[in-house]
Amino acid sequence: MKTVPRRQFIRTAVIAGAGLAVSLPSVARSGAAGPKPALLGGPKAHPGEFPGWPVFDQTEEKALLDVLDSGTWGRLGGSVVAAFEKEYSKVFGVNHCLGVSSGTSALYTILGAMDLGPGDEVVIPVYTFIATYNVVVLNYALPIFADTDIESFQVDANKIEEAISPQTRAIMPVHIGGSPADLDTLLAIAGKRNIPLIEDACQAHLAEWKGKKVGSYGLAGAFSFQSSKNLNSAEGGAVTTNSEQFVQACYRFHNQGQGGQTAAFNPGEGTRASNLRLTEFQGGLLLAQMTRTEEQARRRNENASYLTELLNEIPGIMPAKLYEGTTRSAWHLYMFRYDKEYFAGLSREKFIEALNAEGVPCSSGYGPMNRQDYVTGLAKNKHYLRIYGEKVMNQWLERSQCPQNDKLTTEQGVWFYQTMLLGKRTDMEQIADAIRKIREYAKELSI
Template sequence: MGHTSRRKFLRQGSLGAAGFLFASGLANSSFAGTFSGEGRTPAILGGRPVWSDTDWVKWPMWVQSEDEKILIDSVRSGVWSRNKLVDSFEGKWAEVVGAKRCLTVVNGTNALITAIGQLDIGPGDEVITTPYTFIASVQAILANHAMPVFADIDPATYQIDPEKLESKITKRTKAILVVHILGLPADMDRIMAIAQKHNLLVIEDACQAHLAEYGNKKVGSIGKAGCFSFQNSKNLPIGEGGAIVSDDEQFIDKCFAAHNLGYAYGTSTGAVAGDSFMKASKIRLTEYAAAIGLAQLKRLEAQTITRDENARYLSSMLKDIDGVTPIKLYDKVNRGAFHLYSFRYRPESFAGLSRQKFLEALRKEGLPCSGGYKVMHTQEFMKDAFASRIYKSFYTKKMLDFDDYLRRNSCPENEALCKDAVWLTQNVLLGSRRDMEGIAEAIRNISRNADRIKD
């Protein structure tokens, strides 16, 4: 059977947002309809793949007729450095997130570095964070010469476990860096209560969590500051770009000065121009990057709804497959951004088929997937930071003993997750409802044939 046409998909009854995307030509109807029940041969054993490389929505998405005018106009203007388009994007992003202010920078990593630094977190301080995150979260702490402290995860949600977090607090602890990993909100009620109890700052790393909602609030707007990434793979892609949001005007003014060579801005000194008054960098966003962001932003709401609805539908099917445990959302999560969709895989339920071989079987079916993150805190960059002069000046010899650091920051739940997680990329969730059914059936079929695949 051939690919389901957009028209047929709409007739069959789509998800609301998915229907909008298909009708607009902004999503593919991917599922090739090649399943024929239990007798189907998996692609890894010579059967026909369910999807081809071109079936899934191409990412990043660019609709020439809708997107190019604002970009071409910005290029032709000759005004390429930060100006009105950057201001416009910042205003719109603050509004979308539900924060008073937004500042853009060159990438999400520098958004984190700047936010941490302008909250006066530095040498001698500790920042508690999750071990299940992209390296940038930890590098941002190290860039400010603070000490990363890892609290283990909740194995069902993959988010930092509030109970384990509180046990990590010491007299050096200055902040909690919450990472809404995979685009799914952490348990913010409990985390904010712990922070208030111990007088700690909360910084939200929402770099993967565009428009995710917890308790009817967008993530990034709950703590003192929220940081976002607009890197090419993200749900709002610019190529490279980042943003800091906050309701604290003075804080954002300081961040503005920090991203612009320390030149005074707003409440930081009461003037917009003049002498530089602080040690700083130059990490301003360009006008043409903002133009791309404004073009992408028009689609983000509908895409986010589609990802969330498709992810929940997929989970409803995968939970019934022995050996597959879909990621869980906290009760107060209104919407997940699902930058990545994940489930835990148990080889023993698949006749001992290794995760590596299971992933290979999925890829042969044309499904983009990976095993996700490796264990973070054992990597060499941590040891390299501890060997620097500034760390030796502000931390005790015992704190910088790397073997002792590994022992104190052991996170067994994280280590287990790194061994059994399976990730699907976010553009998969922009497929049709039938695609989600196809994914579930592909996994069932691998399970039925696990003995043959293993051999």
């Protein structure tokens, strides 16, 4: 006989007994018997602290002191960054890794090695950190936004093809929150159109698609080691690729056009490059931090799975969908959608305020990037007007409409952070308790 979980049994029995359809909004009742939300004077649902970040001990101290004592602090002439690159390649199942100064630098290096420039277009998600946009604009190319799959928070792979034009030089999906985008569909489009696929995997350390690490599918992948990331050296990044020729082009671009391990007085190859090198100190920190990443990833995954089970029981709370090919999310973010109709019309802003008051840190996440002045102002940028002309730039604004993303960013999206998933099972239960409490008293909170 199959055992039905207690929560599922109770929920099914209540719904069946009341004769209600699960899809109908359930209006929260005011004056419930349970404890009041913290905003109404009740106790916090999560009175403790979530784990701090970064996690470190004598392993990191020794790594830094070893570099200090070596007297070789930069990668040129050093060996620590090279050791990190070798270990990172091994863990991520790629032929090559190049350490660089940030995740933004990783993307910039990739596009630089491709010789991206004025007149070119790159298809990117609209739901992403601004760096994905910046690296395209720094090359005076046009970023072309693709709308969001609102259920997954990822780029809608079915909207990619309509964003492609004869000027498209790359498709650059982002594995937002550490969960893989729909790589099967994206790779099929890239292959059919013969356009390179660049994976922005800056948030996706150890995430997997069909058992294989992300960052290993396209021409190249980009990772970030910024201080909030699951692998952290304060700042830093990496390029991953299976192409020997491409990694050499990336190395030259990130090292002033020079391919050697020492500085040269004469120019290198190509016509433009930069200095985006990772330091030996950062390489040492990363090697030390990598001794923990697998265990931390396992714990995040266990807690995220349990939290999803709990939140799926709360009407109006919809955890981000994982695509069928996802065999592992990095859970850099835990993302879910909030439907105020199931919370007596309580606004998302008030819901977030109430949840933070319960000791559960959260935010609304990214805004509608395509509508923000920083981005729309590109249509009036004097350099872009000189390159593309006013007509093309106005058409670019028209092409940048993303209605699903507007709904997600202005009404529904809510984030938890990766460190929260390093907590205990009881922390996940208290998060769910906080949301239940807010829902029960939603009418009073909305006054």
